[in-house]
Amino acid sequence: MSLSLKTKIFSSLEEAGSTGLLLEALATSDSPLLLFVKGMGVERIDFFTKDSEIVDRWLERLAGYEFLFLEDPDNFKASELQWNELDPNSNEELIVCHIKEAHPQFDQLRAHPSVPPMMAPLGIPEESRLKFLQEIEIQSPDETLSRFTSILQEFRTSVKSIDPLVWAVLVGDVIAITLHSKLLDKAVQIADEHRLGLAPLWNNSDRVIQIFSSYDPKGSEISLWAKIFATLPTPQLINTLETHLGSEGEPQILKLMNYRALHSPEELVEICFGSKPLIQKILLQWLTPHWKPFHYGRLLNSLDQALRSSADKDLVRLWISALVRASKSNAFDDLAKIFRPKFFRIWGTKTDIASKRMILNAISESPSTECREFLRKIRKYVQGELADHVEKMLLAYRQVKS
Amino acid sequence: MSSQIHRDILGIFDCNLSAYETEIETLKKIKKYDEYTYLHSLNVARLSVNLGKRMGLTLTMLEDLGWAALLHDIGKLHVPLEILNKAKKFSAEELAIMQSHPLEALSAFARNQPVTIERLRRLCAAFEHHQRYDLKGYPGVKRKFNLHPYSRIVAIADTFDAMTTDRIYQRRMLPDVALKIMAQGFGNIFDPTVLQAFITSLGAYPVGSLVRLSDERLAIVMKYDGNSSLDRPFISLVRDKEAGILNLMGETYKNLRIMRSEFAEDHELDVQDLMQRAAGEIN
Numbered sequence: 001m002s003l004s005l006k007t008k009i010f011s012s013l014e015e016a017g018s019t020g021l022l023l024e025a026l027a028t029s030d031s032p033l034l035l036f037v038k039g040m041g042v043e044r045i046d047f048f049t050k051d052s053e054i055v056d057r058w059l060e061r062l063a064g065y066e067f068l069f070l071e072d073p074d075n076f077k078a079s080e081l082q083w084n085e086l087d088p089n090s091n092e093e094l095i096v097c098h099i100k101e102a103h104p105q106f107d108q109l110r111a112h113p114s115v116p117p118m119m120a121p122l123g124i125p126e127e128s129r130l131k132f133l134q135e136i137e138i139q140s141p142d143e144t145l146s147r148f149t150s151i152l153q154e155f156r157t158s159v160k161s162i163d164p165l166v167w168a169v170l171v172g173d174v175i176a177i178t179l180h181s182k183l184l185d186k187a188v189q190i191a192d193e194h195r196l197g198l199a200p201l202w203n204n205s206d207r208v209i210q211i212f213s214s215y216d217p218k219g220s221e222i223s224l225w226a227k228i229f230a231t232l233p234t235p236q237l238i239n240t241l242e243t244h245l246g247s248e249g250e251p252q253i254l255k256l257m258n259y260r261a262l263h264s265p266e267e268l269v270e271i272c273f274g275s276k277p278l279i280q281k282i283l284l285q286w287l288t289p290h291w292k293p294f295h296y297g298r299l300l301n302s303l304d305q306a307l308r309s310s311a312d313k314d315l316v317r318l319w320i321s322a323l324v325r326a327s328k329s330n331a332f333d334d335l336a337k338i339f340r341p342k343f344f345r346i347w348g349t350k351t352d353i354a355s356k357r358m359i360l361n362a363i364s365e366s367p368s369t370e371c372r373e374f375l376r377k378i379r380k381y382v383q384g385e386l387a388d389h390v391e392k393m394l395l396a397y398r399q400v401k402s
Numbered sequence: 403m404s405s406q407i408h409r410d411i412l413g414i415f416d417c418n419l420s421a422y423e424t425e426i427e428t429l430k431k432i433k434k435y436d437e438y439t440y441l442h443s444l445n446v447a448r449l450s451v452n453l454g455k456r457m458g459l460t461l462t463m464l465e466d467l468g469w470a471a472l473l474h475d476i477g478k479l480h481v482p483l484e485i486l487n488k489a490k491k492f493s494a495e496e497l498a499i500m501q502s503h504p505l506e507a508l509s510a511f512a513r514n515q516p517v518t519i520e521r522l523r524r525l526c527a528a529f530e531h532h533q534r535y536d537l538k539g540y541p542g543v544k545r546k547f548n549l550h551p552y553s554r555i556v557a558i559a560d561t562f563d564a565m566t567t568d569r570i571y572q573r574r575m576l577p578d579v580a581l582k583i584m585a586q587g588f589g590n591i592f593d594p595t596v597l598q599a600f601i602t603s604l605g606a607y608p609v610g611s612l613v614r615l616s617d618e619r620l621a622i623v624m625k626y627d628g629n630s631s632l633d634r635p636f637i638s639l640v641r642d643k644e645a646g647i648l649n650l651m652g653e654t655y656k657n658l659r660i661m662r663s664e665f666a667e668d669h670e671l672d673v674q675d676l677m678q679r680a681a682g683e684i685n
Contacts, residue, residue, distance in 0.1 A: 027661045028606065028633075032582050039565075039575040039583070070587050071539060072532065073564040075500055078572055080491035100573075115448045115563070116577060116608035118456050120626035120635070123602030128595045129457055136463055136551045141519045147547050148522055151529055177519050 005031050006055050013047060021045045033059065036066045040078040042097045049085075049094040058085040058095050141181045148174055149190055156197065168201035172211055175228060179215035184225060187215070191228040202232045205240045212249030212256075226259045234260055234267055238279050261286035273298055277306070277315050284318035291326040299323045300334060307355040316355075317362035324366070332374040335359060339378040356386055364393055372397045407433065410444055415451045415468035416461065424521075425469055428476055436486055439478050442563055447471035449559035450552075453596070456603045466520070470527040470552040471559060477503035477528060489571035504529050526550035531557045534591045554593040558584070558600050561592075576663045577608040606633040610673050612666045613637065616659040620669065621648075622676050633660055638680035640671065647680060 008031070012021060023038040023045065037045070049055070061082070069076045078099075085095035122129070152171060155162075171194045178187040191198060201207055217225035229237070237260075241253045261268050265287060272283040280302075291299065303319040306312065323331040339356060363371050372394070379390050407429050408419055419426065433440040450471040454464050478486060481503050485496045492500060507528035530553035533539040537549070549557070565580040575583070581601050588594045607613050611623045621637040624647050630636070634650035637660075648655055666673045 028578050028582060028663065032586055035579045036583050039579045041573060066583065066586065069565075070561070070583060070591055071534065072501075073561055075492065075497065076572075077489075077491045114610075115445050115452070116604055116610050117625075118452045118600075118603035119609065120603050120605035120630055120632065121628055122456050122599055123632065124595055124599045129599070132551060132595050133458060136459065139523065139550065144519055144523045144526075147526065147550065150547050174522070177522060181519060 005033060005059060006052065009047070009055070010050065019046050019048060021047070033063055033066055036069065037062060037083075037097065040065075040069075040083075041100045042083065043100050044098045046096040046098070047094075048092075048096070051094075054085060054094055061085075142183065142186075145174070145178055145181065145183065145186060149186075149193070152190075153193065156194070164197070165200045165204070168198055169204060169207055171197055172201040172204075172207045176207075176211045176214045179211065179228075182215070184215065184217070184221060188224055188227050191230070195231055199231050202236045205243055208232070208236075208240050209244050209247055209249040212252040213247070216252055217255065222255060222259050226256055229256055234271055238271065238275065238283070241282065242276075242279060257282070258286055261290070265290035269295065273302060277312060281312070281315050281318060284315075284322060288321060288325055291322045293327045293330075296323070296326045296330060299326055307358070313358050313361065316358045317365060320359065320362040321366070328370055332370050332377075335363070336374055336377045339381040353386060356382070357389065360386075360389055360393065364396075367397065367400070404430065411468075411472070414444065414447050414472075415464050417465045417468070422469065425473060425524075428479075429472060431479055432476065435479055436483060439475050439486070442560075442567065443472050443475055445563040445567075446474060446556060446559045449562060449600075450555045453555055453559065453600055453603065457596075457599055466524055467552050467555060469524045471556045473507075473524065474527045474531045474556050474560060475503065477506035480506040487570070489569075501532070504532050523550075524552075527553040527556040529553075531560050533557075534587075535593050536590045539591075549593075551596075554596050558592050558596055561587075562600070576665065577604070577611060578606055578663045581606065581608075602632060605630070605635055607635060607660055607663055609635070610677065611663045612640070612669070612671060612673060613660045613663050616657075616661055620664070620671075621660075622673060622680065624677060624680060638676070640669075640676065643680065 009021060013019065021044065023034065023042055026034055026038055028035070047055070065076075065078075065081055069078075083097035083099065084093050086092065087094055152174060156167070171190065175187050175190050175198075178190060211228070215225065234257075237253065237256065241250065241257070244250060244253070257268075261283075268283055268287060269290065272280055272287060275283065299319060299322050303316065303323055306315050306319050320331070320335070323335075338359065363374065375390055375394050375397070379387070379394070382390050404426070407426060411417070411419065411426075411429075429440070429443070432443060447468050451464055451468045454467045459467060481499055485492070485499055488496065507525060527550065530549045533549060533553070535549065535554065535557075561584060562577075562580055565575045565583070566577050568574045581604065584592065584597065585601060588597055605623070605626045607623045609623050609625055613621050613623060615621055615637075619642070620640040622640060624636045624638050626635045630649075630651055636647050636649050638647050639645045648658075650658060650660070
C-alpha cells in the first residue's frame with residue numbers, strides 16, 4: 001500500500017508541478033490514509049524531499065497514527081502528534097503538514113448530529129447474518145456466566161489496582177447470580193478460584209445475605225454448597241446472622257452454622273464462650289452434642305454469669321443442658337450446691353430465688369433419674385414458694401412411676 | 403430530567419421502563435456528570451439498535467442491545483471530568499485512568515442492585531467495547547471467549563460516533579471518511595460481518611451527507627432504496643431544486659459520480675432544512 005501511495009503522491013505532485021499536495025480535492029475513493037490525514041485537519045502537505053526512505057518512514061508513522069485513531073478515536077489527540085517529517089541531523093522540515101485551525105463554531109451540546117438512517121441494502125451474505133443471530137441466541141445464562149467468569153479471571157491477572165472490596169463484591173455478585181441460576185457446581189468453582197479475592201466481601205453483610213438468599217441447598221448438597229463460604233469466618237457469619245435475623249438468607253445461614261457445628265464444633269465452642277447472650281443462645285442449640293468434660297469449668301462459669309446478668313430463662317436452660325451434657329454427675333452436684341443455705345463458694349454471691357427457680361424449670365424440662373435425685377437432695381434446703389415447686393416436681397415423678 | 407431520559411430511550415427502542423429503574427438511575431447519573439457522554443451513549447444506542455434491526459434481531463434482543471449500548475460508557479462516571487474533557491495530550495497516568503473505564507464498569511456494576519443474569523449480559527459491552535475483534539485492545543487480557551455479539555455491534559457504533567462528533571480539540575470527520583477509515587479495521591479491530599453490515603446499510607455516503615458530484619455540483623444525499631448501490635443513492639441538487647430528487651442508479655445519471663463529501667457549514671448550508679425542503683417539493 002505504502003509503495004503505491006508514494007508513487008501516487010509523487011505523480012500527483014509532478015502533474016501539478018508543485019511541492020504541495022492539496023487534500024481538499026481528495027475523493028472518497030482515494031487512499032484511506034490520506035483521507036485520515038485530511039480528516040485530522042491537514043489541508044496541504046508540502047514535500048521538500050523525494051527521498052523514498054524518508055517518505056516511507058513518514059507514511060509508516062502516519063499509518064500508525066491512523067490505527068491508533070481507529071482503535072480509540074476518543075483518546076486520540078491529533079494536535080499532540082508529529083505530523084511533519086524532519087531531517088534527523090539538521091532538524092530541517094522535509095515534509096510539512098499544514099493543519100487548519102480547530103473548528104471555530106464548536107458547541108458541545110450541538111456536537112452530536114442525529115445519526116444517519118440505515119436504509120441502504122444490507123451487503124452481507126444471508127448465511128453470515130444468520131450465523132451472527134445464532135451467536136446471540138446461544139448466549140444462555142450458562143454461556144454468559146462462563147464469559148463472565150473468564151472475564152473475572154482475566155481482569156484479575158491483568159489488573160492489580162482494583163479496590164479489593166469492589167473486586168470481592170463483583171465476584172460475590174457473580175456467585176449469587178450463578179446460584180440463582182441453580183448452577184451450584186459452577187458457583188463453588190468460582191468461589192474456589194477467587195478464594196482470596198472473596199475475603200473482603202464477608203464484611204459486606206448485604207452482599208453476603210444476597211449470596212445466602214440466592215440458593216437454598218438440599219440436605220445432600222450442603223457439604224458442597226458450604227465450600228462457597230470456606231473463607232467466611234464463623235464470627236462474621238454469626239454477626240451477619242445477628243443483624244439479619246428474619247431475613248431471606250437466615251434459613252441458609254442457619255444451615256451453614258449447623259454444618260460448621262457438625263464439622264468444626266471446637267471453633268464454635270470458643271466463639272460461644274466469647275459471644276453475647278443472643279448469639280450464645282443460637283450457638284448453644286447446635287453445640288449440645290459436642291460438650292465434653294473438659295468444657296465443664298467454663299460452662300459452669302458461663303452459667304454463673306447468665307444467672308447473674310440475665311433473666312433469660314432460655315439461656316439459663318441452655319447452659320444447664322450444656323453443663324449436664326458435659327458431665328452429668330458433676331452438674332447435678334454443683335447445681336445442688338446452689339440451693340444450700342450457706343453456699344457462696346462457686347458462685348461468688350448468694351443465688352437469688354429467681355435464679356433458683358430458673359434452674360428448677362430448666363431441669364424439669366429433661367426429666368431423669370439424676371434429676372429426681374437432685375430434687376430429693378435439695379428439698380431440705382428450700383423453703384416457701386420454692387419448696388412447693390420442688391414438691392410438685394417430685395410428685396410428678398411419683399405419678400409417672402405409678 | 404427523568405421524563406427527558408424516558409423519551410430519549412423510547413425514541414430508540416421499546417421497553418417497559420419500570421423494569422429498568424436501576425439502569426435509568428445510572429443514565430441519569432451519566433447525564434448529570436457529563437452531557438457529552440450521555441449524548442454519545444444515546445447515539446451509540448441509536449446506531450446499534452438500527453443496525454440490530456437491519457440484521458434481524460428480535461425485539462428482546464434489540465432491548466438488550468439497546469441497554470448494552472446505553473450503558474457502555476458507565477465506567478466513565480469514575481473518570482475525573484478534567485481527564486474526560488482534556489483537550490491536551492494525556493499523561494501516562496491520565497491515559498491509564500481513561501483506559502480504565504471499561505474496568506470501572508465492573509465497579510459501577512458491582513454497586514448496582516439487584517444483580518441478575520440479564521444485567522450481566524447487558525454489561526458485556528461495557529467491559530468489552532474497547533477490546534478488538536482480534537482480542538487485543540484494552541483492557542489487555544488473554545481471552546478464551548470471542549467478544550459478545552452486542553459488544554461487537556457497540557464497538558463499531560461507538561467508534562463511528564466518536565469519529566463523526568465534534569470535539570473541542572478536533573473537528574468531526576465526515577461520515578463517509580469515517581467509514582472508509584473504519585474499513586481498515588475489517589477482521590482485526592472490528593467483526594467483519596458487523597462492520598460490513600454497518601457500512602453497507604449506511605451507504606458509502608450516509609443520508610444527509612453534502613456531496614460534491616463529478617460535475618462539481620453540490621448535492622444532499624436524500625435516501626437509499628433496496629436497489630441502490632453503495633455509492634449511488636438518491637440525491638437532491640443544492641442549487642437546482644427544480645431537478646427534484648435524482649436516483650443515481652438511473653440510466654440518465656450513469657455518468658454522474660459522487661466524488662467526496664464536504665462540511666455543510668463550510669458552505670453555510672443547513673442540511674436538515676435542505677432535506678426538508680427537497681422532500682416537501684416532491685410531496
